[in-house]
Structure formats: C-alpha cells, structure tokens
Amino acid sequence: MHPGKIYTIGDVHGCNVELEDLLNQLNLGEHDMVVFVGDLINRGPDSLAVLDIARNLPGAYCLLGNHELRLNRYHQSGDRSILKDYDWETIPKLSEQDWRFMQEFHPNLHFPGLQTVVVHGGFLPDKPWDEQSVDVVTQIQVMNRKTGKWGKRSDVSGGESWMKYWQGPPFVVTGHTPRSAVVRTKWSICIDTGCVYGGKLTAYELTEDQIFQVDARQPYVTKSLTTSA
Template identity: 30%
Template sequence: MNGRLIAIGDIHGYNLPLQTLLQAIDPTAEDIIVTLGDYIDRGPDSKGVVDTLIQWGEKTQIVALMGNHEEMMLDVVRGDEPHHAWLKFGGIETLDSYHFNGDMDFLPPEHLAFFESLGDYFVHDEFFFTHAAYDAQLELEDQPVEMLRWYSLRAGIPAPHRSGRVAVVGHTANPDAQIVDVGHLICLDTRCYGGGLLTAMELPSKRVWQATPEGDLLP
C-alpha cells in the first residue's frame, strides 16, 4: 500500500475540528481514512459532519463504521424503536442540525445512503477497527452487535484478539482527553463532545493530529 492508514475517533457533531483534522492530514486518493462511528448527536452540527465526510469521500478513501448513535437514530427513522432514548443521548441536537420540522424523513437521500452504508468493522494489515470493542475469542464476522457498538471499556479491556491484530476503537470517552493504548488495543475517543479533543492517528507510525471543539489544531 502506497497510501496512509489513518483512524479518526468519535466526532459527535463537531464539524469544525473534523474539517481542521482533514485539512491538516490532507489525504490523497491513495490514503484510507477510517472513521470509528458516532458522527452525530450531542455536538452542534451533525449534518455538517456528514456533509464533510461525503465531500472528502470524493477525494480519498473514507471507511465509515457504524456507531451506537447511528444505530439509535436509524432505529427511530425506520420506526423500529421509540424516539425517547435517542433524544436523551443527543438526538435533539442532531434533529436541530437538520432543521427538523416533524417529518421523520428529515435525512437527505445522500445522507440516508451514507448511514445505510456504514460497516461493522474493517481490517487492514495488522489492524482491525470497530466502534466499541470485540469478543477476543470470536472471528470478526461472528461478533455480536452489542460488543461492536455498545460495550464500554470501563467494563474491562478485552484480551488480545485471536487474530493477533491490534484493535482500534472509539466509543469509551476518556474524560482526560487522552488516547488509551494498551498495545493490543488503542481507543481514540478523546471526548470532543465533552470539552476534550478530536483525535486522528496514523498507523502503524502512531502519528497523531488533534483539534479542539472550536476547531483549533494542537501543535
């Protein structure tokens, strides 16, 4: 592979730092940008985040994974679940960003296509990527959705995966805005939505880019 492999942690509606990171990274058509899920909710501009990812997907290879917040939203949009839980966890901010007027068909067609295209995991060389975590004993194609999208590392960090690959995940926000790296697992959720940072990491070099919620790039 000639291009770079770069992962971006949970964005949660913060479009300014996302744009800052992508401009600083300046990915080419040969690069792969893996976004770890939770594009929406809590932050001020979920719609803008999706617009940005779609636009950059025309210039580089965006591999976008499904987070638990996208799962909650899609369940509501499809009529499979009531809206209460989603709204409690940031759905109101997402609806506001789409200028919601009571019509549950509020997603533009290209946004709905984006959400429906999200994957559960991605494997590349010695790394694999999921939103939340994994069962160390199961092959990736056999992983339960609960582990991939909902499991919190606060309940315990999984053992090394049977594949021997390093896991790169998000979901469990570090209140100190620090990257968690235990060797066989790296967590890039540095709590942008809670006043922390949005983080991108190139692999395997572990070069890091970080931006504040206001969109300022850290030196």
C-alpha cells in the same frame, strides 16, 4: 496493501469545525484513506455538516457507531422507544440522502496486511472478532469477566475495559469510550479523546503509527473525562 496513508478518526459527534481543523492538519494526498470510527453525529454543534464532510471526502470510509446504529434501526422500524432525547435534535434535520448514507456505514474494517481491525466499540475476548454481533462491536465499553456481562461503563458493575482482556492479533483501533488521552495496549488503541466534551479530536495513522490531534474549540457537552477505563 493500501498505497497511501490510512488515517482513522475518532468520535466526531457533530464537531464539524474541529474535523475541518484536523483534516487541514492531515493534508491528505490522493492515495490516502480516512476511516471514521463511527459516532459522527449527535451531541455536538452540527451533525449534518459532519455527514457532508465525510460524504464528500474522497477515500473516506465510515464505520457504524452506536448512535448511527440506533438511528438506522429507528428509521427502519419506526420504533421511537429506542431513541434518546438528543436524537430528536438530529432526526428532523436528516434528509433521505443522509439516511441512505448512514445505512451504508460498516460494522468494521479489516486490513489483513496490517493485522488490524477498525471498529467503533470493541470486541469481547475469547471469541473471534468477525463472529461478534453488531450490538457488541458498536456498544461494548467494559466487561465483567466473572459474570460475562458487557456494556457501558455505568451499566456493568465490576466492569473493566474490554481492551484489558483483548489479545490479538488482530490489533484493534476503536473509539466510543471517551478519555482525556489516547489509551493504548499491546493489541488495541482507543482514539476517542472526547472532542465534544472539550477534549481533542484524534486521528491515528496506521501504516506509520502516528497520532494527530486538534483541541476542541470549546466544550459542547459537560462531562469530566477520565484517563483510564
């Protein structure tokens, strides 16, 4: 078992100032670990500053978000057709060191002693979590259990949050689906509280089951946050 605390941190999306506020609040000790749930970059004011903070934080572990996955694939293939318009605000600023750093991001992190897995998006029910594709685990928000379709909330009609269907163990900690507050079920928790949309940046500590939050200094992107799926 890890000797210190284990803080998972939700989608930062370039909100470097709020990340510093949150880390100040956590007051990390030398045995503590920080796990970023992915989507450190894009949309917010300073993606590079966030990458720098994560890279220089002792004991930090970064998971792949759908944003890093897409940029990594572009970097490997050169295929611009997969990119979103806002990727071009980030791409020209990334150094070789930044690209190498993002390529080391992991699809998930398992804490067997805590029966907990941390992952960016989530998992499909009815299939072992460790056999699911990187596309599923970084991109799933909802699924329609009748059709088996899964994807973004806006793309799947009749879709419900994957969290509604997920029966552990393991308990799953995720981000990716922004809401106005932390959402929790028996077997999962989502800690994306939409900082870049003017919500909060959230940390969830696994060993003592505690939530830490800071408010966004301002909305950086306009979107109204819902409370549910």
